[in-house]
Amino acid sequence: MFPWRLFSACAVLILLSGCDIPNAEIRGTITYEKVPHSSISHGLEYTKSFDVPVRGVEVQLIEDGSVIATDITDSQGQYKFIKKMDTFVKIRVRAELVNETGDSDSNEWNVRVVDNTNDKALYTLETDVFEVKRESMSIDLHAASGWQEGQGYTSVRAAAPFHILDKVNDIFVKLDAIGDVQLPALVINWSPNNIPQFGDVTTGEIGTSYYTNGQIFLLGAEDIDTDEYDQHVIIHEWGHFFEDSIARSDSIGGPHAGGDHLDIRVAFGEGFGNAWSAMITDQPTYQDSFDQDQATGFSIEIEDNDVINPGWFSEGSVQSLLYDIYDEASDGQDFINLGLEPIVDILTGPQKETDALTSIFTFMTFLKNENPSFENDFNNLLEAQNITADVDIWGSNAQNDGSLPEALPIYLELNPADVIRVCTSTSQGADGNKLANHRFLKLNVPSDGSYTLTLTPSRDNDIDGYILSKGTEVAKNEEPGIEPAVITANLTQGVSIADVIGYNAEGTSVAATCFDAAFQMN
Template sequence: MFSRTLSHLFGRALTLGALLALATGCPGGGDDDDDGGGGTPKTLTGQVTYDFVPATYSSLTDSGTLAFNQATKRPVRNAVVQVRQGSRILATTNTTEQGNYQLTYTPAATGELSLDVLAKTSSPQIQVEDNTDSNSIWAMGSSITSTSTTLNVHASHGWTGNAYEASHRVAAPFAILDSMYTAARAFMAVRTVTFPALKVNWSPDNVPQGGDKAAGFISTSHFSPSENEIYILGKEGADTDEFDSHVIVHEWGHYFENNLSRSDSPGGPHGRGDILDPRIAFGEGYGNGIAAILLPESLYVDTHWGPDGLTSFGFDAETEPLDTDDPEPGVFSETSVHRLLYDLYDSGTNESYDQVALGLGPIYDALVGLQKTTPSMTTIASFITALKEMKVVSNASVDTLLARYSMGPITSVWGEGDSKMSGIYVGVSSLPYSTTGTLDGDYESNKRAQNQYFVFTGKGSQVTVSANSAYDVGIALYKQGQVVGYADSFITGTESFSVATQTNALYVLVLTGYEEPRVSYSASVSITSP
């Protein structure tokens, strides 16, 4: 049994298009009878499995690890399986939910036969590629003898006790694939969903450093909106995320947002206790919460290598927040958001404040409904408003949950009912408009203290938006989440742009401070129209 990227099946690098052309070039369901020797059809059956290594965490010791001694065999589900003879594909199928397969093929008189399992599913379409090897698809294979009728294939984790044996580190791409398949199938079980094809990039050379992604410098495990692809860390001794299921599904959740829902999150650093811009508070809280919901497993664990070897950190989406866990609860806390989402989903039988058990279907409906089309920014306010407008749950029960996490009884996408959320939006009733506000350089640009929103209605005329400060600021104008105007010189605090507006359309202007002088500073905004 051997493992390699798919290009190595041919002894040369092939583009993805060429690989797909080869994979689909055999008519009749993949059988190829043009063997030149009139061979006898053969049938091969078996099961494909992989090692799943649990990521553990204890809140008592604030530590954990990858528990290789607790590894279990799991089926490789819906994966593409092929019989090859040299570079020719003789038959293709997909594994079942139990990892089983059956293939009938007709071999030529000569040529080595192999069974190859690709880190690729067909429904939905997900494939795991090596971004450091010409984006080739990961695969594992075994030789087939002329008398083979049964062949089971297993992907091992390759851990020897203190290091990975590279040639046996086969399970990683299949573990990643299976976590994302689990996430997608959970939604498909409750709603009719068509997911766009997804490419996931994993390599044992992917390190937590920025630079050339083709060389493995991916910064962190992340979803890239511009590429619509996911990158996962894999460097031994630095950070390996292939068995961190919650991390993987968190990033898959951002892919879901980008393709079926919407996210206005500015991105950037975030963590426990941060008072975030509400866009990122929702985006990251949603990512954590949706991972706990879809897997389903409430304990979120992220492992990494430290000075003392493998360790981890984590949190339980079901556990009541503590001062040390969520010291600044509310609409600007990602921890409050992910626990609120989980409580909206689950039954909460032991929690008097949780009388809501929506399940996954209504959450999906809210995400692809008003959360996608809201004229406001995407925040917990737009999501809660979507749920309330669907009338699938008692508003009073939702408000009780909101109060549990120090949020007011939200009644609109603009956060009315919660003074902190509504306070980030400033209504502009008429133009021209000008104001001066205060930003705080003690915080990064994605924190609440560095952002302010202004809302106005388009009149069908051109508007000019300007900002001025002694420090670095930027401005962006949104219409239903789409940026229609933007200015940030990265040098001065004077920014301006002009755009044509649509009659009766709502626009949100976001003023962001980028300077970090560790002092409060003023910034003025003006919106004018001829």
């Protein structure tokens, strides 16, 4: 018989009656370090940073390199696992928000924050391997900013991807409160290597923070321009994703700033992005940090009704209008408090199917139709921004030409067999997205069939033309040279839009030009 001293108490019990290793509860809180903005300089204030829960992310329990259990953090950043004692595990937190239920009645999303300079590796936060040796264990994880006062970033900027994700989570919380929203997957690319230089995005040369084709790219260049803590920038770019994925945006993008006279599509898209960031945060002061120690910045007062160069071509006018429609504050002409839902309904409903290009005119026309009791209030808001209150989707009655006669009418009517004279302009800039760089022709199509649009320049200019149906390109001519641009397309009865822009003879820069537009059925 073996000496009793060779056996543990549990071993004796196993011999006698069978003994299971007891379970342990592993729980904890996941947090990240948030760095706020100064209300004076609008730069970052690292000395005032504080801890914030990481909400809605997947936490993994890993044993021997395999994921054996998962949990989702709650609104307090808390998670919980049950695991056998006397085992060795680690905890990993993934920088992604996933809610894919397969239920059409539930909101769905899938957002990942990755490093575009490291093969799009997903950012994670994890512990070392530890032994489960108590029946109750508390394992907290914290993502620090990596900032050392007086020295800059001296360690991994672990908090950055989780702050980015947390701002997206703010959007989902608001959308969840107003109804059913099904969103496709989104990848957010952030890296400390992301610099304001255009080139190879896999090395960080992203140029600026922007959205394109299901991906957001965010700057991270220390002492130059970082956007990971600029919540308005993050949410603004997400707004472009929203427009592109489940609403509609006809914006052509490009450089823009307050006071610019913009292409009608760009004015609405950028004004919406700014207003959206204020709606989600309920903070109408848009802040963007940059420069040495990220200590400098600029701000935009979204709610400010005193806009430089107001009008339908102004992103400032658009953002002011949209935020006034949303918010509770009564200021100036603003006595409306519709909240987020009516705005989302218009963007994902009638504006998505409009024949006209997306603009403040399409949005306000549909908003008036859906909310007739507020028509007088809407009119007051429009007139305060020097926008004609008697709107239709075409802006037919627009009077404000931004001191640029070529800007009106916004759409020129063109019927089969007609020939009309059209001029573009570069008086407000030649970036390709400024007022009257493009001119729009409203092609009235009497019946289904094949049609040809001929654009003949009157001087040595290159002409590019595009035919659009509900914002979707159906035909184009971008051939270089000074010959007439001929575009043939099968069109359906109703209205299509021609978008025309002029270039110099070499086709290398935007140029003001005049041309004859002829439209005929083949």
